[in-house]
Amino acid sequence: GAGVSQSPRYKVAKRGQDVALRCDPISGHVSLFWYQQALGQGPEFLTYFQNEAQLDKSGLPSDRFFAERPEGSVSTLKIQRTQQEDSAVYLCASSSQGAGELFFGEGSRLTVL
Amino acid sequence: DQQVKQNSPSLSVQEGRISILNCDYTNSMFDYFLWYKKYPAEGPTFLISISSIKDKNEDGRFTVFLNKSAKHLSLHIVPSQPGDSAVYFCAANNGGSQGNLIFGKGTKLSVKP
Known part of the structure; x- marks a missing residue:
């Protein structure tokens, strides 16, 4: 489909x-x-990324969290x-213009045992 | 401290009646507000937004009202339909930080047939 796709759905x-x-x-x-x-x-x-540039990472809770978007498309x-x-x-959400209307994916549910 | 507050965790309304979902915020720098709707196991979907230069925005059965002096906004759904049953999130943005939408905890709306 044409929406935001996330994987895995469950981990x-x-x-x-x-x-x-x-x-x-x-x-x-451009915004992710x-x-x-x-x-x-x-x-x-x-x-938050704009293209490949990570413009804001203030919400990452610790240095164990890392995000990248090397080619300005897919992000990990x-x-x-x-x-x-x-x-x-x-x-994950994307937008054509900043944080106006965000289009969200279905999410990845992480369970840590 | 929460900057966007949705004080009612749940709301139950009869089909055909009006649903009113409330949201309060503390940051006077917020200048753009959005409502998102979320069904179980899906990502939030954008519903309606309002800029701080307006006090009302209407889209079909959905109307958002903004009272800047009270730092309060509300979403009216009329008439309510069973398919409107979902969790509704209020979100705010201060414009200066494009990536940082601040969300409330959500209100679960149940519309009874």
């Missing part, structure tokens, strides 16, 4: 494992965002040495 990791979550934004969208949504909470901003969110508190749905 179970053992504490201490590294995980990588992928996002394919809508074609042509990652959000973290814990159970019963609203999405919380993690990081990597979490190293996962902890139980990392369990959440990770949402």
Whole structure:
């Protein structure tokens, strides 16, 4: 389809494992965002790219979290040495113009045991 | 401290009646507000937005009202339909930080047939 695509949809990791979550934004969208949504909470901003440039990473909770978008299209969110508190749905969104109207993917649900 | 607050975790309304979802914010620098709708296991989808230069924006059955002096906005759905049952998130942006939409915790709306 033409929407934002995220993979995997579900990921179970053992504490201490590294995980990588992928996002394919809508074609042509220059802005890409990652959000973290814990159970019963609203999405919380993690990081923002404009093309390949990471303009804001103020929401990344620790240096275990790393995001990249090397060619200005697909993005990967990597979490190293996962902890139980990392369990959440990770949402990717893209936009043609900043944070106006964001188009969200279905999310990747991470469960850390 | 939460900058965007949705104080009602849930709301139940009869089909055909009006649904009113409320949202309060604390940051007077916010200048753009959005409502997103989320069904289970799906990403949030954009519903309607309003700029701080307006006090009302209407789109079909959905109307958003903004009261800047009270730092309050509301979403009215009339008439409500069973398909409107979802979690509704209020979000705000301060324009200066393009990537950082601040979300409330959401209100779960149930429209009873």
